[in-house]
Amino acid sequence: MDFRRLDRMLRQSSVNPDANSTASLNLTDLSPNILEAFIPGYSLISRFILQIFGFDIGIVVTTGLLCFAVISGGKYFWNTIYKSLNDVWMSHVTIDGKDDLFRHVLAWVSEHRMTKESRRLIAVSQNTSPQEDEAAEEYISEDGLFHFGKWAAKKPPRYEPAVGTHWFWHNRNLFIFQRIQKETRNTPYQNIEEHRLTIKCIGRSTNPLKDWIEHVKIWAVEKQTTLTTIKRPTAKDQRRPPGHWSVVTQRPSRPLETVVLDPEQKARLVADVNEYLHPASPKWYATRGIPYRRGYLFHGPPGTGKSSLSFALAGLFGLDIHVVSLNESGLSAITESELMLLFNNLPRRCIVLLEDIDTAGLSRDHLSDQRRNEKPSDPARQGISLSGLLNAIDGVASHEGRVLVMTTNHPEELDNALIRPGRVDMQIKFTLATRHQAHEIFTRIDEAKVANEEPDRSLEEKGGHDAGAADGNLSNGHVTPPTTPKVPSVFEYLTTEPEPPLSKEELEDLANEFADRVPEETFSPAELQSFLIIRKKRPRQALQEVDQWREDFIRVRNEGSKVLEAQ
Numbered sequence: 001m002d003f004r005r006l007d008r009m010l011r012q013s014s015v016n017p018d019a020n021s022t023a024s025l026n027l028t029d030l031s032p033n034i035l036e037a038f039i040p041g042y043s044l045i046s047r048f049i050l051q052i053f054g055f056d057i058g059i060v061v062t063t064g065l066l067c068f069a070v071i072s073g074g075k076y077f078w079n080t081i082y083k084s085l086n087d088v089w090m091s092h093v094t095i096d097g098k099d100d101l102f103r104h105v106l107a108w109v110s111e112h113r114m115t116k117e118s119r120r121l122i123a124v125s126q127n128t129s130p131q132e133d134e135a136a137e138e139y140i141s142e143d144g145l146f147h148f149g150k151w152a153a154k155k156p157p158r159y160e161p162a163v164g165t166h167w168f169w170h171n172r173n174l175f176i177f178q179r180i181q182k183e184t185r186n187t188p189y190q191n192i193e194e195h196r197l198t199i200k201c202i203g204r205s206t207n208p209l210k211d212w213i214e215h216v217k218i219w220a221v222e223k224q225t226t227l228t229t230i231k232r233p234t235a236k237d238q239r240r241p242p243g244h245w246s247v248v249t250q251r252p253s254r255p256l257e258t259v260v261l262d263p264e265q266k267a268r269l270v271a272d273v274n275e276y277l278h279p280a281s282p283k284w285y286a287t288r289g290i291p292y293r294r295g296y297l298f299h300g301p302p303g304t305g306k307s308s309l310s311f312a313l314a315g316l317f318g319l320d321i322h323v324v325s326l327n328e329s330g331l332s333a334i335t336e337s338e339l340m341l342l343f344n345n346l347p348r349r350c351i352v353l354l355e356d357i358d359t360a361g362l363s364r365d366h367l368s369d370q371r372r373n374e375k376p377s378d379p380a381r382q383g384i385s386l387s388g389l390l391n392a393i394d395g396v397a398s399h400e401g402r403v404l405v406m407t408t409n410h411p412e413e414l415d416n417a418l419i420r421p422g423r424v425d426m427q428i429k430f431t432l433a434t435r436h437q438a439h440e441i442f443t444r445i446d447e448a449k450v451a452n453e454e455p456d457r458s459l460e461e462k463g464g465h466d467a468g469a470a471d472g473n474l475s476n477g478h479v480t481p482p483t484t485p486k487v488p489s490v491f492e493y494l495t496t497e498p499e500p501p502l503s504k505e506e507l508e509d510l511a512n513e514f515a516d517r518v519p520e521e522t523f524s525p526a527e528l529q530s531f532l533i534i535r536k537k538r539p540r541q542a543l544q545e546v547d548q549w550r551e552d553f554i555r556v557r558n559e560g561s562k563v564l565e566a567q
């Protein structure tokens, strides 16, 4: 900007006011001088346009500049007023992106009018599963194939408010909602944006904000009573600062009755956890100087329900579950200092599931190596020492109020220090499937729904279903093998009709028969479940095939192979 020229021009106008008397009235006369100061070469351009087109652009440019000045001035005044309003007449609350509340608030605003009115949105793919969607049936072809891709493509995303300022009404209060980008971090794998929320309301009282947050929390809990939130340590490349938990998934809570265990053992465990979580318990522990912690050891062979019971407990008591696997190596291995921080960052009440505590340098190495017939343990894998784990469990960093569940397949290899009372208050032994478990698993897996009335025999009489398998030929408690084995095509497998529903008595008979044919404590519940899942619509057929499966399984196992020819 040429200030000297502007100064000269203004001085001229003050020395000879007559010369500009008309200029003060006529903007177009004055403007070339002023505009020349703002836009060098303006008079030349305007003269050129005037000569060529006969049009004076002065009025247009001047009007434009005036508008600009008015808008800038208005903005300045609005910002000043808003700032003083903000400082003096507004209350606000900030929610960090790492807090659980951040998730809940975003979910709440996504479901309310705000995201229907706002023009700046972030689309987030929804993580729902087909079983929660009745329309999913439409994507099953005539062949019985469910095309997940087509179903997922039709699922609308969830819309969240984008970075910036939005507003909404709640209980007749106006709230200003700001999503603010904290920072962007570049890792070798991705750029991570970290956000926070600031919610403001008019007035000097924070009560409307507190009431609204309370409302959101209750809303989130009600919405999630059927879901269990599973968290794991934040992936290594995203850990900054380390020791944070990330939600990996939310899955429907597992009903406790679906975990088949000795009923007395299960009842004892539930009563113990309930007593521990009782609101009066923290005071009881505090007045006796006992640290408010409770630890459980679930031990037994793989696939016997240790993790399942932990998830079912989380669902039963409405707690989030924080899972750490000590068996991980390489990039995802947890270090001792990280474990301490993870324990430090636990919420007030939760379940911590420490999986495979016999691994990762905690076992008495020589003993475990001999048992497993392996070379001495690789020191690189041993991220956490016994003392490191003990420090995390009951050191200063350990959080009071958590339920700690440790699982192992090799309890005999654990150091006594780790399982002494105070660290492990109750041990639950999981065994390979007992007769009772085989019976229960059969009963629960059966999807050919139990009929309230007698099963529809007419179908069987008509031979409407797969002959041989569905003929309910269990009348004398024995199953006749199918007479003509046939090789079904792929689509025949898909479209196989479910067997006719079983009566309660029939199901009971089949379950007993199944339990009789499965030797006690030979197969894990996971193995029985895997056999039955394939035949979930055909329980009678399952019974016909169980002998063959059992023999194959035992033979393959004795041969030391892990591959079954047929399932």
Ligand SMILES: Nc1ncnc2c1ncn2[C@@H]1O[C@H](COP(=O)(O)OP(=O)(O)OP(=O)(O)O)[C@@H](O)[C@H]1O
Pocket (backbone or CB within 6 Å): 258, 259, 260, 261, 300, 301, 302, 303, 304, 305, 306, 307, 308, 309, 408, 409, 430, 437, 525, 526, 527, 529
């Ligand atoms: N006692 C049981 N009752 C019902 N289902 C079971 C039981 N045990 C295992 N299952 C089924 O087997 C599968 C594996 O179970 P789970 O992961 O709980 O076993 P685990 O003992 O934790 O195994 P690992 O020691 O390998 O971690 C699950 O799908 C679960 O439903």
